[in-house]
Amino acid sequence: MDKFGIVFALLGAALAALGAGAGSARGVGLGGEAGSGLVTEDPAKFGKVLILQLLPGTQGIYGLLIAFITLSNIGVLGGSADFGIAKGLLYLAACLPMAIVGYVSAIAQAKASVASMGILAKRPDQFGKSMIFPAMVETYAILALLISMLSINGVAGLSI
Amino acid sequence: MAxxxxxxxxxxxxxxxxxxxxxxxxxxxLNCKSEKECLKLLSEKGWGKTGEEDSEEMLRVERDKIWNLMKELVEDISVFNMFLYTNDYHNLKAAIKQVYTDSKQDDIYITQGTVPVDVILNSVKEHNFSALPEHMQKSADEAYQVLLHTGDSQLCDVILDKAALETMLRKCKESKVELLAKYAELKVAAANINIAVRSNKTRKSRAFLERSIADCASLDKNKLISAALESLESIYQYLQFTDYADAVEAIKESSSAFERWCDNLIMKHIRPxxxxxxTISPLAAYILARENEIKTVRILLSGKRNEIDDGFIRERMRDMYV
Structure with missing residues (x-):
């Protein structure tokens, strides 16, 4: 039964990559749809549209980072994978903020990005302001990243 | 489904x-001196195709542009059918009258509709309405019979207008799009108020009113009919207790002022x-905004063509979407 620790820890790493990655994929896709519409009418806005489209892509990177740190800590990428079920569950719990907040915030950010493309369409001179609205959503993805990262490092140091 | x-x-x-x-x-x-100058300015803003069109042709091109764009943007254009039903019923009216009078005119039809003009015309000629959509069949037969047996073209119009409004209202409500439901409700209510006012002025019977006023949620059909049978003042008094209390002043002014009030209210509703x-709402709002724009330009051009005073034209200008 003790061997199940690694299973839960790996599940955590997978969820972090899955949740945040899936959210980013949906988000960037949504931004791409709106971006295509805007660029169809005005190809000169491609550069600015691309920045807005890519904003929800960061969650996927954060998810990858958390998954990578977890894999390193639990010994899947090398070293020993000798820990109990409790520690495995702690790793899983540590990965959840990034998995859940990553997914939700990527989609929310994409919606804000799409709305900001409306600003870009009508007032291209206000591009700076249009970037702020979706960028605000990023705060919560970063907070989740921070908590997941601190938790994983904390769990690694626990002797249970 | 999401x-x-x-x-x-x-x-x-x-x-x-x-x-x-x-x-x-x-x-x-409005500041242009002539219709020609207006057309030139509109052409510079991208209206029309060649820049050589007359006003009717330019407006027709602009209307076609709306629908060509929508066909490009949405996979299934039938989501906007509610805006085209009135065109179908207009074509049906025109076909019935054309067949009844045995005339050969073909410039009386509107090209944008959900049913091809040929299908409508053949249905009327053969007096077989099964090729028409279900919602048109009964009213088409009724209107045709009325015109054939009584020669009353006004009653024929009333039957088809009511059917058009009720179909539009039903389809808009079925779409579950709040903007469309609100739009249809306002259109039907406005038509009902217009009918009530005109019927009162021409002393129409209860039977006529029953046949011409469509059901809608924001107006009580029976109360409106009773008020229309009494006096204009009764209609105004009834409207004071409805969502259309603000419209009373416009109705008192003239029917065109009331029409303008309705168009402005639609613009106010769709502006958000x-x-x-x-969602589909911004697309529907764009269609309505373009239709409003075309209507406003038509009034303006016709005013300029007939050398009507600018102040008079200005009073008829609608609020714009942007």
Whole structure:
């Protein structure tokens, strides 16, 4: 039964990559749809549209980072994978903020990005302001990243 | 099924909205000295195709542009059928009258509709309405019979107008799109108020009113009919207790002032869609905005053509979407 620790820890790493990655994929896709519409009418806005489209892509990177740190800590990428079920569950719990907040915030950010493309369409001179609205959503993805990262490092140091 | 977002379509519409005429551009058109000058200015703003069209041709081209764009933006254009039913019923009216009078005119039809004009005309000629959509069949037969047996073209119009309004209202409500439901409700209520006022002035019977006033949620059909049978004052008094209390002043002024009031109210309702990045509502709002724009330009051009005083034309100008 003790061997199940690694299973839960790996599940955590997978969820972090899955949740945040899936959210980013949906988000960037949504931004791409709106971006295509805007660029169809005005190809000169491609550069600015691309920045807005890519904003929800960061969650996927954060998810990858958390998954990578977890894999390193639990010994899947090398070293020993000798820990109990409790520690495995702690790793899983540590990965959840990034998995859940990553997914939700990527989609929310994409919606804000799409709305900001409306600003870009009508007032291209206000591009700076249009970037702020979706960028605000990023705060919560970063907070989740921070908590997941601190938790994983904390769990690694626990002797249970 | 999740509501479709129409993300690509709405983003394109956001850019297209930049080309809509603003209030200052309407003022610019009003300041033109002649219809020709107006057409030149409109042509510079991208209206028309060749720049050589007359006003009717230019407006027709602009209307075609709306629907060609929508066909490009949405996979299934039938989501906008509610805007085209009135065209279908107009074509049906025209076909019935053409067959009844045995005339050969073919410039009386509107090309944008859900049913091809040929199908409508053949149905009327053969007196077999099974090729028409279900919602048109009964009213088409009724209107045809009325005209054939009584020769009363007004009653024929009334039957088809009511059917058009009821179909539009039903389809808009079925779409579950709040904007469309609100739009249809207002259109039907406005038509009912117009009928009530005109019927009172021409002393129409209860039977006529029953046949011409369509059911809608914001007006009580029986109360409106009773008021119309009494006096104009009774209609005004009844309206004071409805959502259309603000319309009374406009109705008292003239029927065109009331029409303008209705169009402005529709613009007010759809304006928040300018900042909605998803769903079909911004697309529907764009169609209505363009239709409103075309109607305003038509009034303006016709005023200029007939050398009507600018102040008089200005009073008839609608509020713009942008």
């Amino acid at each position: 509501e479709q977002l129409y993300t690509y379509a709405v983003a394109r519409i956001r850019s297209k909205e930049l080309l809509l005429l603003s209030k200052s551009e309407i003022d610019q058109l 869609q300018k900042s909605n990045p998803f």
